Amino acid sequence: MRLKVSKFLVVLLMVGALMLGGCSTQQVSSNSSPTSTATQTSTTTTTTEATSVSATTSESNPVMKDLPRLEGKATVVMTVKGSPITIEVDGTNAPITAGNFVDLVQKGVYDGLVFHRVVREPQPFVVQGGDPQSKDPKFPANRLGTGGYIEPKTGNQRYIPLEIKPKGEASPIYGKTFQEAGVTKPPQLQHKQGAIAMARSQQPDSASSQFYFALADLEFLDGNYAVFGYVTQGFDVVNKIQQGDRIDSAKVTQGAENLKTPG
Incomplete structure (x- = not known):
């Protein structure tokens, strides 16, 4: 019995660390820790809520029209410390989430x-990055994990909805976890080792630019976070990433024509 309880607590704390590393706009010093603790979970708060874009279908949600979409697949090569990581981005099953990522790659974000x-x-979990504030080497490390992409034209942060497609279904569920939506099927894109997914705060529709690589199969995250692709080459590079390492560059090498941007 003690083994089951211990495993449950480890999972709970790991998920807490991931959620708190999303795109909240208030700084909490514990966000920078590479490991999770009970203190992090109990003391971190979000003072501003993401703009709600909750909906069960993209057609019923006008906010979707203002977001980039990836209609098909694309390949992104991310270089870290001189070594490439090849990512297949899946806009077929996660068009908004994949479109957001490819659009930000194209913009050099x-x-x-x-x-x-x-x-x-205590076990392999995630490697997380994508906070635009980290581009400034003078930005305090203990404040990273709180930023998102700011649209230059509006000065507002771009948020995208939680987008997860149930296996065998024609369309994703938007703005709700599978538990909230009453979905019992597994997602089409699952948290297998090498998956890339969007980080977020407690609000389902609070993802912006932060992403994470799954270092192991993380089935307990399925239906709660949006996977949008997989590492197809260079997972050994992902496995060597240390906290503080920088992305040299990220480039779309195939499928750029599948990105559709509003306007």
Whole structure:
């Protein structure tokens, strides 16, 4: 019995660390820790809520029209410390989430950003980055993990909805976890080792630019976080990333024509 309880607590704390590393706009000093603790879970709060874009279908949600979409697949090569990581981005099953990522890659947003959270203990979990604030080397490390992409034209942060497609279904569920939506099927894109997914705060629709690589199969995250692709080459590079390492560059090498941007 003690073994089951211990495993449950480890999972709970790991998930807590991931959620708290999302795109909240208030700084909490514990966000920079590469490991999770009970204190982090109990003391971290979010003072501003993401703009709600909750909906069960993209057709019923006008906010979707203002977001990039990836209609098909694309390949992104992310270089870290001179070594390439090849990512297949899946817009067929996660068009908004994949479109957001490819659009930010095209804009050069990820170039020079830091991986601010790396969790390998007590077991392999995630490598997380994508906070635009980390491009500034003088930005305090203990404040990383709180930023998102700011639209230059509006000065507002871009948020995307939680987008997860149930296996065998034609369309994703938007703005709700599978538990909230009453979905019992597994997602089409699952948290297998090498998956890339969006980080978020407690609000389902609070993802912006932060992403994470799954260092192991993380089935307990399925239906709660949006996977949008997989590492197809270079997972050994992902496995060597340390907290504080920077992304040299991220480039779309195939499928750029599948990106559809509003306007």
